[in-house]
Amino acid sequence: MKNLSYKEKFVQMNREARVICIVTAVIIAFWWLTAFGINEYITLFYLPLWLIVSCIGTYVLAVVLLIFAIKKFFVDFSLDEDAPEKEQNSK
Amino acid sequence: MNFAILIPASIFFALLLTIGFYLKNRERHNRSVDFSKEYFIGGRRLNGFVLAMSLVAGYSSVSSFVGGPGIAWQVGFAWVLFASVQIVAAYLILGLLGKKMAVIARKIDAITIIDLIRFRYNSNLLANLCALVILIFFITRMIAQFIGGAQIFAAVTGMNYTTGLLFFAVVVVVYTSIGGFNTVAITDTLCAIMMLIGMAFLTYTIFDRGHGLAAIMQTIHNVSGTAGNAEMFSPTAGGKIPVPLLISQWILCGIGTVGLPQSAVRCISYKDTRSVHRAMIIGTIVCGAMMIGMPLLGVLAHGVITEPLSEIGKTTDAIIPMLIAGYMNPWLAGITIIGPLAATLSTISSLLITGSSAVVKDIYLFYAKDKDSAKSQKNISRISMTVTAVMGMIPVILAISPPDVIVWINLFAFGGLETAFFWILLFGFFWHKANSQGAVLSLVGGLAAYCVTMALGIKIASFHNIVIGIGTGLILFILGSLLTKEPTDKVKRIFFPELY
Numbered sequence: 326m327k328n329l330s331y332k333e334k335f336v337q338m339n340r341e342a343r344v345i346c347i348v349t350a351v352i353i354a355f356w357w358l359t360a361f362g363i364n365e366y367i368t369l370f371y372l373p374l375w376l377i378v379s380c381i382g383t384y385v386l387a388v389v390l391l392i393f394a395i396k397k398f399f400v401d402f403s404l405d406e407d408a409p410e411k412e413q414n415s416k
Numbered sequence: 417m418n419f420a421i422l423i424p425a426s427i428f429f430a431l432l433l434t435i436g437f438y439l440k441n442r443e444r445h446n447r448s449v450d451f452s453k454e455y456f457i458g459g460r461r462l463n464g465f466v467l468a469m470s471l472v473a474g475y476s477s478v479s480s481f482v483g484g485p486g487i488a489w490q491v492g493f494a495w496v497l498f499a500s501v502q503i504v505a506a507y508l509i510l511g512l513l514g515k516k517m518a519v520i521a522r523k524i525d526a527i528t529i530i531d532l533i534r535f536r537y538n539s540n541l542l543a544n545l546c547a548l549v550i551l552i553f554f555i556t557r558m559i560a561q562f563i564g565g566a567q568i569f570a571a572v573t574g575m576n577y578t579t580g581l582l583f584f585a586v587v588v589v590v591y592t593s594i595g596g597f598n599t600v601a602i603t604d605t606l607c608a609i610m611m612l613i614g615m616a617f618l619t620y621t622i623f624d625r626g627h628g629l630a631a632i633m634q635t636i637h638n639v640s641g642t643a644g645n646a647e648m649f650s651p652t653a654g655g656k657i658p659v660p661l662l663i664s665q666w667i668l669c670g671i672g673t674v675g676l677p678q679s680a681v682r683c684i685s686y687k688d689t690r691s692v693h694r695a696m697i698i699g700t701i702v703c704g705a706m707m708i709g710m711p712l713l714g715v716l717a718h719g720v721i722t723e724p725l726s727e728i729g730k731t732t733d734a735i736i737p738m739l740i741a742g743y744m745n746p747w748l749a750g751i752t753i754i755g756p757l758a759a760t761l762s763t764i765s766s767l768l769i770t771g772s773s774a775v776v777k778d779i780y781l782f783y784a785k786d787k788d789s790a791k792s793q794k795n796i797s798r799i800s801m802t803v804t805a806v807m808g809m810i811p812v813i814l815a816i817s818p819p820d821v822i823v824w825i826n827l828f829a830f831g832g833l834e835t836a837f838f839w840i841l842l843f844g845f846f847w848h849k850a851n852s853q854g855a856v857l858s859l860v861g862g863l864a865a866y867c868v869t870m871a872l873g874i875k876i877a878s879f880h881n882i883v884i885g886i887g888t889g890l891i892l893f894i895l896g897s898l899l900t901k902e903p904t905d906k907v908k909r910i911f912f913p914e915l916y
Contacts, residue, residue, distance in 0.1 A: 326689075331523075332913040338515050339914065342846070345511035349504055353666065360497055360651050371633035373649050376493045380500040380712070384704040387503050391697050401689045404518050 327400050331407040337400050344398045348390045356383045421573055424750035425757060428610065429587045432761070435606075436591030436599045443598065451796045452527050452781070455596035456773040457685040460522075462601055464694030467686045470604035471695065472506055472703045473611070473758070474678055474766030478564035480706060481611065481759040485714025486732030490725065492640065492648025494657045495711050501662075501670040502707040506699030509674045514683045514692045516845045521684035523910055529677050529770075529841075530778040532684070536844045536911055538903065539852035543782075545859055547774040549836045550677055553829040554771040555811055558764050560826040562815035565760030571737035572753045578816055584757060585815075589808030592765045593772075593801050597685065600765045607758035608702060614755020615706065617748055618713050618739060625720045625743050632719025639718060648715065664880030668831055672882060675838030678766045681773075764808075772804040828867055835862045835885035839893045847897075848912040854897030862889025 329337060360379035367374040440447075446454045453459055462470070480499075488495035517532065526532045530550075534543040566581035573580065591599055626632040640648040647654030652662075673679065686692055717739055721728065728734050736756065740749050776799060814822060836859050843850035866885025869875070876884065902908075908915060 331519075332916070334519055335516075335912070335914040338519070339846075341515065342512050345508065348511075349508060349671070352504065353670075356501070365650055371629050373493055375651055376496060379651070380496050380708050383500060384503055384708055387507075387704065388697065388700055391507055391700055395693045395696065399689075399693055401693070404515075404688060405522055 327402050328408045329400075329402045330410045332410060334402055334407070337402070341399055344394050348387075348394050351390060352383060352387050355379075355386055359383070420746040421750040421753065422575075424747070425584075425754055428606075428754050428758075429584065432591050432603045432606070433587060435602055436595030439595050439599045439602065443596070447797060448793055451793045451800065452773075452777055454598075455797070455800050456527050456769065456777060457681065458596065458598035458601060460518075460685055460687065461598070462682070462686040462691065464686075464691040465698060466601050466605050467510075467682060467691055468506065468695035468697075468699035468702060469608040470601040470762070470766070471510070471679055471682050471699050472706065473604040473608040473762035474682075475505055475673070475676070475703070475763075476611065476706050476759050477763040478561055478568070478756060478760045480710060481614075481756040482564060482568050482736045483733055485710045485717070486735040488711035488714030489717050489721070489735045490732050491653045491656060492636070492650070493712075493715055494648075494651055494653035496708060496715060497651050498657055498662065498665055499669075499711045500704075500708045501666050502673075503700065503704045504670050505673040505679075505707070506703040507696040508671065509676070509679050510683065510692055510696045510699065512674060513680065513841060513845055514686075514696075515689065517680065517683035518686065518692070520845075520910060526684060528773045528777050529680050529684070529837075530774060533840060533844065533855075534778075536903075536907060537840075537850075537852040537855050538907060539856070540782075542840075542852050542856050542859070543778060545856065546677075546836070546840070547778045549833065549859070549863070550771055550774045552825070553833050554678075554767045554774075555807070556822055556825045557829045558767050558771075558808075558811040559815050559818060559822050560829075561760045561764050561767075562811055563818055565757055565764075566815065567733070568737050568756050569753070571734065572741045572749065581812065581815055584761065585808075585812040588761045588764050589768070589805060589812065592768045593804035593808060596800075597769050600769045601685075603765060604762040607762035610751075610754045610758040611706060611756075612702070614752045614758075615709055615713065617744070617752045618736075618755075619709075621739060621743050621748070621752075622713060622716050622720055626716065627719075629716075632716050635719045635722060636715070639722070648718075658878045660878045661880060664883050667886060668834070668880055668882040672831075672834040672838055672886065675834040675836070675841055677833065677837055678770045680837070680841060681770050768804060768808050772800065772807050775807065776800045776803050828870055831866060831870075831880070831882040831885060832863060834882065835866045835889055838886060839889050843893060843897075845911065848908055848915060849897050849902050850893065851897050851900055851903050853900040854893040854895070857896035858889040858893035861892040862886065865889075 356379055359382060360375055363375040369377055443454050446459055484499055521532060524535050530543050530546050533546055562581060562585055565584060566577055569580035570577045636648055717735055720743060721735060721738060740752050839858050840855050862885050865888035866881055869884050870881045
């Protein structure tokens with residue numbers, strides 16, 4: 326767990342929100358591309374291929390991306406306690 | 417009527433009630449110290465698993481379990497695609513707002529979403545408007561859930577509609593009003609588990625009775641494109657679900673879900689950052705399984721239920737009850753029926769506790785004079801439970817013979833809540849210039865634009881009206897905020913410390 330000041334928490338949370346936006350953008354792009362970019366008549370295990378890739382594929386992609394994003398970019402910190410501000414308020 | 421089919425559901429209901437009374441007793445001490453915090457957000461103790469399950473269970477309603485799959489039966493795989501956008505519904509709100517809401521709620525001791533909104537925008541007018549919107553739409557949504565739950569209960573058990581309604585309505589109202597938020601979260605978790613079990617049994621039944629995937633798909637091939645059925649293999653159902661509608665769906669059931677207050681309240685009730693990280697992953701796994709799994713099962717049910725719609729009562733809502741009642745042995749059916757009922761119960765309990773907090777905490781306690789004495793903790797407790805119970809009973813009574821106007825308002829409820837809260841929440845936490853004038857304009861104007869165009873049937877191409885509502889709300893919010901004064905330093909230091 327990282328010891329962050331109130332201000333640092335917000336800098337970190339804004340970064341995390343940006344990561345979530347990127348993850349969502351990738352998910353949406355993948356969904357549209359696979360739903361309409363695959364020939365309707367190709368099948369796999371009797372099911373339409375577009376369905377497998379766009380629905381189940383997006384589902385798997387979302388979970389994998391989230392696990393990766395959270396491991397890599399999300400930080401654990403205390404929700405209650407704030408570390409003292411490191412620098413003097415400059416304004 | 418077959419009684420065996422009722423036994424599993426009765427045991428499940430008894431379990432939910434027991435949890436309510438047990439948790440009430442266990443929280444006795446905490447409730448005597450700070451009743452509202454304990455009763456309305458469970459003392460901020462949810463762990464990752466319960467957070468995820470209760471978020472998903474509260475979100476997935478009777479239409480995800482019965483209505484949607486029924487339409488999928490008729491429309492085909494396009495409906496699976498249509499529903500699959502909900503994959504973002506679990507993680508997006510937690511990822512974007514989850515931590516900020518948790519940090520700030522602790523800082524200013526906020527118990528409700530409206531507490532946060534009131535502080536952020538420093539406006540009682542806005543807070544009252546928000547409470548009003550929650551009240552109207554939550555009650556109509558609860559009525560719709562009661563109706564849907566009672567209908568499926570009646571269809572499967574052969575019980576009369578009103579008896580079935582009262583049977584499970586009493587259960588959910590009692591355990592929610594007695595047990596408060598923690599009970600809602602724990603019972604929601606059980607409900608989510610029963611939904612998954614029900615799905616597994618439905619899958620087994622469909623594959624067993626349909627003689628395997630190959631045979632099922634052959635049947636679907638044969639009916640695809642015939643009278644009464646769409647092009648079942650096309651991603652747009654042969655144009656029945658046009659691209660603009662798919663884009664709208666991404667707003668209505670995808671990104672817009674960030675604006676649902678009953679989901680947002682979970683952001684201020686979990687324990688620590690680890691919980692919210694875990695909940696994003698678990699929630700997405702469970703949400704995806706349900707939101708993609710159920711409509712997919714609906715399509716595959718075509719391998720079992722091959723009669724044309726005109727022969728099965730003309731409504732696709734009958735598909736899932738038919739599968740349960742007609743193709744399962746009574747015990748399996750008895751357990752599976754808990755799935756859709758659980759979807760109903762968990763949605764109602766979530767709406768009820770959040771709705772009640774709006775009345776008690778945001779209206780009554782805010783305007784009451786004496787708040788602190790130990791005596792008034794007891795008072796708050798009595799009032800909170802009474803309000804919750806009454807708020808639960810009103811929709812039950814209305815659901816017995818629902819007035820048309822309620823059914824009509826419910827069409828607006830989901831999108832209306834999103835139109836009202838989406839920008840208020842998002843800008844509230846991410847745009848320091850957003851102020852009360854912008855927020856009030858956006859709420860009133862966006863909601864008006866949404867409801868009026870819905871009611872008059874005005875459309876832009878084949879976009880859903882949510883696009884008009886959210887779009888109008890956005891423009892009004894930005895204009896209103898830029899033309900008037902920025903929020904005060906006091907607010908900005910708490911919501912945007914990174915600026916200083």
